[in-house]
Every structure is written in C-alpha cells, then in structure tokens.
Amino acid sequence: MVGDEKGTIWGGPTKRFFVSMLTRDIQLTDAILDLVDNCVDGATRQLKSKLRGAKPYEGFAARLTLSAASFDISDNCGGIPQAAIEDAFLLGRPKLDQNIPTIGMYGIGMKRAIFKIGEEATVESFAADGAFEVSYTRDWLNPENDEWDLPIKKLTDRKEKGVTIAVPTLRKDVARQFGNAAFLNALRNAISEHFGYLIQKGFSVFVNGEKLRGRTLQLFATDSPKKGGIRPYDFESDDDGVHVRVTVGFYRPLVRIEEIDEEAERPLEGEQAGISVICNDRLVLVNDTSMKTGWGDGGVPKYHPQFRGIAGFIIFSADQPDKLPISTTKRDLDIGAEVYLHARQYCMEGLRECTDFTNKWKGMEDEASQYFEQTKRKDVRTEVDLAAKHGTAVRGNTSARKLSAALPVPERRNPMRRISFTRKEDDVRLVSQHLFDESDEKPSIVGQECFDRTLKVAK
Amino acid sequence: MSGEDIPYQLRPNKFIDRQMFVELLSRLVVPRGPEKYVYVSMGGRHLVDHYAIYNKLGIEALFSFDMSPNEVARQKFNKPTGKTICVPMRSADLPSEIDKILDTFPRKRNLVVWLDYTTAERRAQFQEAVQTLVRLKHGDIFRITLNASSRSLGSSEEWKTKNAIGPGEYRADRLRAQIPEYLPTNVTAISDIELPNVLVRCIKLAIDAAAALKPGLQFVPVLITSYRDGARMLTVTCAVSEEGDSENFPTKQFGRWKFACRGWEDIQQIYAPVLSLKEQYRLDANLHRGAKQMLSALSFLLAKDEAASLEAIKSYRSFHRYYPTFRHIED
Numbered sequence: 001m002v003g004d005e006k007g008t009i010w011g012g013p014t015k016r017f018f019v020s021m022l023t024r025d026i027q028l029t030d031a032i033l034d035l036v037d038n039c040v041d042g043a044t045r046q047l048k049s050k051l052r053g054a055k056p057y058e059g060f061a062a063r064l065t066l067s068a069a070s071f072d073i074s075d076n077c078g079g080i081p082q083a084a085i086e087d088a089f090l091l092g093r094p095k096l097d098q099n100i101p102t103i104g105m106y107g108i109g110m111k112r113a114i115f116k117i118g119e120e121a122t123v124e125s126f127a128a129d130g131a132f133e134v135s136y137t138r139d140w141l142n143p144e145n146d147e148w149d150l151p152i153k154k155l156t157d158r159k160e161k162g163v164t165i166a167v168p169t170l171r172k173d174v175a176r177q178f179g180n181a182a183f184l185n186a187l188r189n190a191i192s193e194h195f196g197y198l199i200q201k202g203f204s205v206f207v208n209g210e211k212l213r214g215r216t217l218q219l220f221a222t223d224s225p226k227k228g229g230i231r232p233y234d235f236e237s238d239d240d241g242v243h244v245r246v247t248v249g250f251y252r253p254l255v256r257i258e259e260i261d262e263e264a265e266r267p268l269e270g271e272q273a274g275i276s277v278i279c280n281d282r283l284v285l286v287n288d289t290s291m292k293t294g295w296g297d298g299g300v301p302k303y304h305p306q307f308r309g310i311a312g313f314i315i316f317s318a319d320q321p322d323k324l325p326i327s328t329t330k331r332d333l334d335i336g337a338e339v340y341l342h343a344r345q346y347c348m349e350g351l352r353e354c355t356d357f358t359n360k361w362k363g364m365e366d367e368a369s370q371y372f373e374q375t376k377r378k379d380v381r382t383e384v385d386l387a388a389k390h391g392t393a394v395r396g397n398t399s400a401r402k403l404s405a406a407l408p409v410p411e412r413r414n415p416m417r418r419i420s421f422t423r424k425e426d427d428v429r430l431v432s433q434h435l436f437d438e439s440d441e442k443p444s445i446v447g448q449e450c451f452d453r454t455l456k457v458a459k
Numbered sequence: 460m461s462g463e464d465i466p467y468q469l470r471p472n473k474f475i476d477r478q479m480f481v482e483l484l485s486r487l488v489v490p491r492g493p494e495k496y497v498y499v500s501m502g503g504r505h506l507v508d509h510y511a512i513y514n515k516l517g518i519e520a521l522f523s524f525d526m527s528p529n530e531v532a533r534q535k536f537n538k539p540t541g542k543t544i545c546v547p548m549r550s551a552d553l554p555s556e557i558d559k560i561l562d563t564f565p566r567k568r569n570l571v572v573w574l575d576y577t578t579a580e581r582r583a584q585f586q587e588a589v590q591t592l593v594r595l596k597h598g599d600i601f602r603i604t605l606n607a608s609s610r611s612l613g614s615s616e617e618w619k620t621k622n623a624i625g626p627g628e629y630r631a632d633r634l635r636a637q638i639p640e641y642l643p644t645n646v647t648a649i650s651d652i653e654l655p656n657v658l659v660r661c662i663k664l665a666i667d668a669a670a671a672l673k674p675g676l677q678f679v680p681v682l683i684t685s686y687r688d689g690a691r692m693l694t695v696t697c698a699v700s701e702e703g704d705s706e707n708f709p710t711k712q713f714g715r716w717k718f719a720c721r722g723w724e725d726i727q728q729i730y731a732p733v734l735s736l737k738e739q740y741r742l743d744a745n746l747h748r749g750a751k752q753m754l755s756a757l758s759f760l761l762a763k764d765e766a767a768s769l770e771a772i773k774s775y776r777s778f779h780r781y782y783p784t785f786r787h788i789e790d
Contacts, residue, residue, distance in 0.1 A: 176671075176674060177671065180667050180670065180671045181663065181664055181667045182640075182641075182664045182665070182667035182668035182670075182671055183667075183671060185640070185641075185643055185644060185664050186640060188644040189639065189640070189644060192644065210644065210645050212644065213644075213647070266551060266580060266582075266583035267582045267583050267586065268580065268582055268583070268637070269582060269636045269637055270582070270635075270636060270637070270638070270639040270640070272636070373620070376622050377622065
C-alpha cells in the first residue's frame with residue numbers, strides 16, 4: 001500500500017520533470033527568445049502606461065553574448081523588484097501580471113531557458129529597491145536532487161537597473177550549437193523577425209556586439225484609397241480589451257507562370273508569403289500558408305505558389321495577456337480561442353480579395369505589373385492605417401472598421417485566356433529551328449510564335 | 460554571361476584558376492595517394508578538368524555529369540580515358556547519387572567534388588552544396604564555383620525602379636530574398652565589387668550549417684579565388700576532415716604553399732593582363748624587380764592608368780607560373 005497514515009500520496013512535481021523533461025518541449029532558439037521576451041517585459045513594466053508614441057522603448061536594450069564556452073544575457077530594463085523576487089524564481093506563476101501588455105503568462109520561460117542551456121547559472125538583478133543574486137548550482141540542477149531552495153544573496157547596488165543571466169558552463173550539445181556561426185546567424189534572424197515590431201518601437205537587441213535590425217511587413221499600398229493601384233485589405237476592432245488588426249496584401253508583384261514552373265524544378269527564393277500573427281508586438285506565427293490562418297477554408301483557395309505575392313498579418317494587442325490566443329511556448333497559437341477565430345474570419349476576407357485578384361490576372365501578370373509600378377511598398381504597421389482613417393462600419397461589431405482592397409480588375413469584354421500544352425522536346429526544337437533559326441528557344445516562346453503566326457493568317 | 464561559351468583557351472583567368480586547383484590537389488591528394496580518389500564534376504563539353512586531373516595527378520576514376528543529353532554525348536566523345544563515366548544528371552541529384560558513384564568505383568575511398576555553377580540560381584546551389592557537404596568524409600575535397608557578378612543582383616539602375624535606398628541596399632535585399640539563412644545578418648549593403656567577399660561569408664555559413672547537421676565533420680578552406688573573364692566568379696575549395704581521425708588533413712606542410720588559404724577572408728584575386736609573348740618575356744626577365752620597375756621595363760601602360768597597370772603586374776607576378784601561352788601555331 002502506497003501512501004501515509006492520512007491516506008494521501010505526494011502529488012507534487014519532481015526535479016527531473018523541470019530540469020530535463022520540460023526542456024525538450026522547446027527549441028534552443030525559442031528558449032533564448034523567451035529570455036529576450038523577459039527583458040522586454042521588464043522595459044514594459046518600467047514604461048507603465050507610456051507605451052504610445054513611435055519609439056517608447058528607445059534606450060532599453062538586451063545584450064546577448066554566446067560562444068562555445070559560455071552564455072549571458074543582460075538588460076537595462078529595471079531589474080526584478082523585491083515584491084516580485086519570489087514569483088520570479090517559482091516554477092510556474094501563481095498570479096498573472098495584469099495591465100501589462102506582455103505574452104508571458106506561465107512563469108516558466110526564464111527557468112526553462114536556463115535548464116535548457118546550462119549546467120550552472122547565476123541571475124543577478126539590480127532594481128530600484130535592491131540588488132540580489134540567485135545561483136543555480138550543478139547540485140541544484142541534478143535531476144536526482146530533491147532540494148528546491150535556491151541560494152540568494154544581496155549585492156551592492158549599481159546605477160544601471162537590470163538583470164543579467166550568466167551561464168558559465170553550457171550543456172555539451174548547446175556548446176556545439178553556440179560555437180556554430182550558422183546557428184548564431186539563424187538566432188539573429190529569429191530575433192530580428194520575432195521582435196521586429198519592438199525593435200521598430202525603439203527596443204535594441206545586440207548579439208555578440210551586433211545591433212540587430214528589426215524585420216517588419218512591407219506591402220504595396222497607395223497613398224490614398226482614392227488612387228488606383230494596389231493597396232491591402234485592412235481591418236481593425238477593439239473588443240473585450242483586445243485590439244485586433246488584420247492586413248492582407250501584396251509584398252511583391254504577381255508571380256509569372258514561368259517562375260512557378262522554374263520553382264517546381266528548383267527553389268529560387270526564400271518563402272516570404274503567408275500570414276503572420278503578432279501578439280503584443282511579438283511574432284507568434286510566421287508566414288503561415290495553412291488552414292490556421294484561413295487558407296483553404298471558407299471559399300479561400302488552398303495556398304499555391306501562384307499566391308507567392310500575398311502576405312499579411314493579424315495583430316492582437318491586450319493589457320491582459322490571458323486574453324491573447326497563444327500557447328505556453330509563446331511561439332504558437334491557441335487557434336481555438338474565440339478572439340482568434342473572429343480575427344481569422346477577416347483575414348479570410350483579405351485573402352479572398354488577393355487570391356481573386358491573382359486568379360483574374362493569371363496569364364496577364366505583365367499587364368498587372370503596371371499597378372504595382374504605380375505603387376510603393378510601405379511599412380504596414382507604421383505607414384498604413386486604411387481601416388482607421390477610411391474604413392467603413394462592420395455589421396454586428398460597433399468597434400470595428402474595415403476597408404477592402406478594391407484591387408483593379410482586367411477588362412472583361414475581351415479577357416485574356418491561357419493556352420497550355422506539352423510536346424516532345426525533339427519536336428519543340430525542330431519547330432524552334434524552323435521559326436527562329438535556333439533550336440533552343442524557350443518552349444513558351446515557340447508556342448506563342450506558332451499561335452501569333454496562325455492568328456495573322458486567320459485574320 | 461559567365462563566359463561558358465567562350466572557348467576555354469581564351470579564358471586566361473579561368474585557366475590560371477584551374478592550374479592552381481590542380482597544383483592544390485597535387486599537394487593535398489598526391490601525398491595521400493591519388494589512386495584512392497574519385498573526381499566528380501560537371502566537366503563541360505570538353506572535359507578539360509578531367510584531362511588535367513588525369514594527366515597531372517594520375518586520378519583514373521573520373522565522373523562527369525550534365526543536364527543536357529547532348530552535352531553528355533559530347534563528353535563521352537571527348538573523355539580522357541575509357542573508364543571515365545559521363546552521365547545525364549542534374550546537380551540537385553548529386554547528393555543522393557554519391558553512394559552510387561562510389562559503388563561504381565569500388566576500390567576508391569575518397570572524393571574530389573566540384574560544383575561548378577555558372578548561373579546565379581543561388582538558393583538551389585546553396586542547398587545542393589549543404590546536401591553534398593554532409594555526405595563527405597575525411598580526406599575528401601569540396602570545391603564550389605559561384606557566379607559573383609554584381610549584375611546578377613540587378614542591373615545598375617534597377618534599384619531606382621524598385622524604390623530601394625541605394626544600389627548596395629538593393630543588392631543586399633535581393634541576395635537576402637534568395638538565401639536568407641546563409642546571408643550574414645550584418646550585410647545590409649553590397650557595393651559593386653563586394654559580392655565575392657559576401658558570397659565567401661555565405662558559403663562559410665552554409666558550411667557551418669552542414670557541420671551542424673553532421674557533427675564531427677570539419678571543413679577547412681584551402682584555396683579561395685575570384686576571377687573575371689566574362690562574369691566575375693568565386694571559387695572556394697575546402698578540405699574535409701573528421702574529429703577523432705588520427706591523420707591531420709590538410710597537413711602542416713600544406714600551409715607552406717604560397718597560395719594556401721590563411722582563413723575565410725584570404726581571397727586570391729586572379730587578374731591576368733592580356734599580354735603578347737614579347738611582353739610576357741620582358742616581364743619574366745624582370746620578375747626579380749619591383750612592380751614599378753617591371754612596368755618601366757615595358758615603357759607603356761598595361762591598363763587604363765598606372766595604378767591599374769601596377770595591379771595587373773602584381774597579379775601577373777603572383778600567378779606567372781600558371782599564365783597560359785596561347786599562340787596560333789602558324790604565327
């Protein structure tokens with residue numbers, strides 16, 4: 001019989017679960033992104049409600065130093081105040097941060113990252129009300145060790161307030177990755193992408209001394225909705241404390257059929273198409289082309305390379321992070337959340353407009369390019385506010401406004417039609433020689449010339 | 460255009476590049492035994508490399524591939540030995556065919572692989588390179604040639620029509636769109652002459668990506684060259700070794716070779732001035748003197764101005780051993 005006299009058994013956690021099992025649920029890059037997230041949260045707490053303006057995070061920075069030997073991350077984002085110390089080192093958060101636009105809800109990110117990266121670590125904090133250091137020793141991190149108390153000591157205060165996490169001894173597999181330049185480049189890319197909007201708002205991230213540039217969505221957008229040309233679909237709403245914005249448009253001109261054929265044989269470019277989801281300025285889902293963001297659902301065609309010009313985002317902003325549709329890893333969505341399903345509906349409206357436009361101009365991509373040439377690409381977040389300025393009311397949602405893309409349509413009276421067929425290579429070369437005195441003209445050019453000559457005769 | 464349709468004999472810089480490659484192999488492969496090696500490359504219609512590798516190094520196991528069946532038929536006609544294998548194959552298929560190639564030459568243990576690209580389809584090329592690299596073993600040699608012409612990232616005025624900040628930023632954006640994972644994040648602009656240096660950094664990242672996929676494999680750059688006959692080209696050659704192998708590859712002695720690569724930034728710029736035989740003899744007679752004195756020995760400029768002429772002479776002095784002597788036999 002297992003149990004004690006009171007008729008109970010121990011139902012608490014084991015050290016092994018936290019230090020060596022939970023770490024398997026997260027990739028190394030994501031664990032580091034969690035640490036940067038904590039720096040941003042610190043800055044956000046410092047700013048309190050002063051988050052408006054173009055660059056509220058100016059002056060706040062996270063600095064990461066990685067090598068095959070060690071890792072550390074330090075920030076100047078205010079440190080951990082006395083009242084928050086206990087919660088900060090608990091595995092799991094007893095209560096949520098209210099009125100702070102963060103995405104951290106579970107109180108596990110920093111600890112999980114430390115367990116993932118190192119065999120020992122120290123956390124130093126310098127806050128306005130005191131400074132301290134907490135150590136994760138090799139002993140404490142031993143999965144067999146059931147001791148949960150962490151050594152903490154006071155430090156002499158310093159002027160710059162912030163947190164430094166130092167990992168002097170890395171796990172073997174982590175050391176190998178930190179010593180690999182391709183991993184570091186991928187990490188820099190991930191930070192530039194994930195925190196692109198926070199960097200745009202003034203937050204700085206340095207990796208091994210290199211200041212990273214934020215990457216944000218740029219779409220073709222006319223200066224005014226009255227002007228012809230290409231502009232994105234735009235939707236905005238405020239509902240139950242969550243501000244939602246959905247924008248879908250074109251980041252590049254339409255893809256030509258020849259490009260799609262070439263791409264089928266060999267990759268030409270990295271994929272930038274698709275819908276990204278951003279929660280409180282952090283990128284949670286990148287360039288999605290699946291049902292998650294509405295592709296292949298509700299009348300929207302499934303993603304296909306011909307739609308490679310289409311991109312967009314769904315942005316959620318909330319002071320109460322539990323209202324955001326994100327999972328525990330912060331890098332995935334809770335796609336069943338009501339707020340997400342609602343936004344997805346409008347994303348599908350935008351996708352429908354853009355896929356319709358692509359289909360209508362199929363085979364006439366060169367003709368459509370005039371509209372792109374008339375239009376400039378703009379940073380959507382900071383330079384496009386179509387729904388807010390020019391949007392119309394949305395039925396059943398008094399807080400919402402939207403503006404359709406109203407993209408140009410080709411002439412209907414005598415529309416273009418695509419002709420496509422295949423013939424044996426020998427025959428194509430023979431006809432090419434006959435028409436052009438060269439046997440290696442492109443098959444599509446040979447086909448076109450055959451049609452044009454026959455048309456001349458027919459007329 | 461890359462110069463692929465210009466007869467090989469009329470591309471002196473490419474000629475020098477290949478001579479250096481053969482000499483490099485003589486230092487890396489010959490001490491280990493050329494009979495262990497299979498030489499694999501795209502070859503070209505006349506299999507010029509295969510001839511050089513066979514004649515000068517004695518590597519008999521030669522393999523060539525090309526997408527075009529007609530080119531392969533021509534290769535078969537031109538092949539240097541009866542055992543040379545020429546097959547129609549895409550470079551994308553090479554990684555998965557490596558085992559089969561080695562099966563065809565059952566007694567060979569090592570590979571010299573040359574991915575000799577001329578076009579600028581970089582995404583596919585980098586992916587093929589990584590897939591090839593992870594299949595290599597201790598003692599192998601990996602060589603890749605890429606189109607490094609800045610025009611491959613847009614014509615000189617194109618940036619204006621695309622609303623870019625400047626031509627350098629436009630080139631960097633284009634390259635990032637092609638190979639985002641291999642372009643270092645701190646490359647934000649690429650000047651007209653910088654592309655070879657940037658591509659070397661991209662190759663380094665691709666090699667690191669391969670090393671991450673196959674821990675224990677090490678790739679050491681042994682020769683990096685850039686030259687221009689038509690379009691500017693970049694070639695990187697690496698020696699492959701494995702952690703734990705008792706043999707040092709390359710050996711310490713290799714480092715004494717004049718052109719042995721000292722690191723990823725050590726690019727040999729090959730620039731052979733076009734010289735008549737008479738000019739060549741005059742320069743050769745003055746090789747022991749400084750570049751300025753060599754130039755005065757000619758009493759005319761070899762390029763548009765004195766600075767460019769001195770550069771040409773310095774380059775000639777470095778590579779004069781490999782300089783081709785082409786002359787009509789009736790002259």
